[in-house]
Amino acid sequence: MPDRIDGWKSIGAHFGRDRTTAIRWARERDLPVHRIPGGKTATVYALRQELDLWAQGGTSEPALAAPPRRRWKAIAAALVGLGVIGGGWFAVPWVVPSAPAETRTALALPGDPAVADLFLKGRDLLADREAAAIEKAIDLLRDVTRRDPGYGPGYAALAEALLLSREFGTRSDRQAFPEARAAAGDALRLSPSQASAHRVNGFIAYWRDRDFAAARRYFEKAIALAPGDAGGHFWFGNILADHGESAEALTHLRQAQTMMPGSVPIQTDLAWALWSAGERDEAVATLNDLARRHPDFAVIHDCLAVIHLADGDYPAYVRAQAQVAELRQNDTLRLRTTALSQALSAGSGSAQKLLLEYAQADLASGESRTAAWTAFVASAARDRSSLLAVLRAAEARREKWGDAGLIRAMRSKWAGDAQVETLLIRLGAG
Structure with a gap:
């Protein structure tokens, strides 16, 4: 569902607000938020079109304005009445009815409601981009692939979770990539028409194999299959920026930002692409503003750390990396930033030497x-x-x-x- 935003944090980010604000607006101001019924922990998501209409002071159409749980029951009952589904209603390929035809992406959930619930919870946890949440998502999605080994989207989601664990969690490339590659291969074999299967394979082709030509083919296929998927434009834009294709990178990243205007990761990586293209002042101003508004997002501080190092500002580099270490719960990085901070007391030369030894x-x-x-x-x-x-x-x-x-x-x-x-x-x- 290209119009779907998963998790309280991402819903809040759509408006440039935090998770608590989104929850309060849902409770006090009827923010249109939906929950999948069942399970001990509710899976929360919203539809971008409904959020934008709510923000403009409008109201959703009657069928969409019903309380979330009643709405799901009404949809399920209607489909059963039409003979579309039986008791395993989670197998419905959900499509946003009002989305343009060329941006619709059907995602059939597992036929077993319990497995479908695990899948949705795993995806919801990934939306938070938090180390502990990602690890929990990996466990849930591994369970999905064990219990439904023929479900391709489960493997694609597992591969994505493992790849995210490199950036937002504690896993190294050597820990994450082998299992991610296997899961991505299974996803493509089982669901060759699924955009996310091509996207995760494109990510691995570039960042692990350094094969830009293969990565481009995967991402162009992913975008052709789901042109309305912000993730495809987002990930491809990052690769293009890293490869030095600055103009094309900024086009895709801005397209992703248009689709998800409140996304902190997209704003962060767009700022990084600007720095990579030589637009230092604009990039730093954007990153500093993001760091002020979203201090718990590790990638912002990581980007600023690299820019500080490029500028020769070692104290600022160490401070930024120390924040990254805490946010990612990375003990190795904690030890290194502590040692670098101590080395700085003896002069920048000592810190420079130690940082080179680490590299x-x-x-x-x-x-x-x-x-x-x-x-x-x-x-x-x-x-x-x-x-x-x-x-x-x-x-x-x-x-x-x-x-x-x-x-x-x-x-x-x-x-x-x-x-x-x-x-x-x-x-x-x-």
Whole structure:
């Protein structure tokens, strides 16, 4: 359902508000929110069209204005009466009736109501983008695939949850990608016409395999199948930005923002794409504003940390990364930011050296797929000899980077240095 917004936090974000405000508006001001009946914990979602109509002071059409639980019962009863479904009414492919024909996406839920409830709860938890919620979602979605191994959307949702755990949770790439790849492959095999199956495979093709051509094919197929799916434009825009296709990236990210104007992740990644394209001041102003309004969203602080490092502001980098560590509940990052903070007391040189040691260790262990971050850290420290050593070793390994924003920052810092610039051009995607 391209018009559906899952979870209280995402409903609030649609209006630029928090979860508590959304709950209060639903209780006191009749904000149109729906719940799937059954289960110990209600699965909450809203329809964008209804939210926008409510915000404009209008009213939903009578059938949509009924209290949520009664509305679901009425729909189910009507479909049973028409002979469309039997007792397992969760198998209905829900489509927003008023959505344009080209943006409608039918998603058939599992025939077993209990499995359908697990699937919807898992998806609802993902909407919060919180580490603990993502881990719970992974457990629920694994259960969905065990109990209904032929249900393709379950595998796509599991793959997405695992991929999100890299960014918002505690999992490393090595922990998340193998299972995500297997789930994404099952999703595509079982549901080849499902847009999200192509989307998760496109994500893995780029961020794990560094195969931009394959990723583009997957995402173009996903968008063709569901042009109204903000997620397809959002994820593809991120990949394009990383690959240096700035104009096309901004087009897709702005399209996603148009579809989900209150989405904090989309606003954050649009700001990052602007920084990657060289629009530093606009990007920083947007990220600082987002950090003020949404201080619990880790990616905002992560983006700001990288920009601080590019600017050579090590204290600001460490402060931002410490916030990321707490929000992601990442013990390794906590230890590192504490050590970096202590190193700063001895001078920026000590912190620079320690940060480079961390980057080199991650590269040696395989935690970092390429040397782009290690090179960026050396560049930020203005350590030319270390930078050249990293770049030459990466070229010898025939690495091919994305990281357009990092490369742009390094090239700007070393403008006129022919050796550095030549190596960065060879390693870059463009």
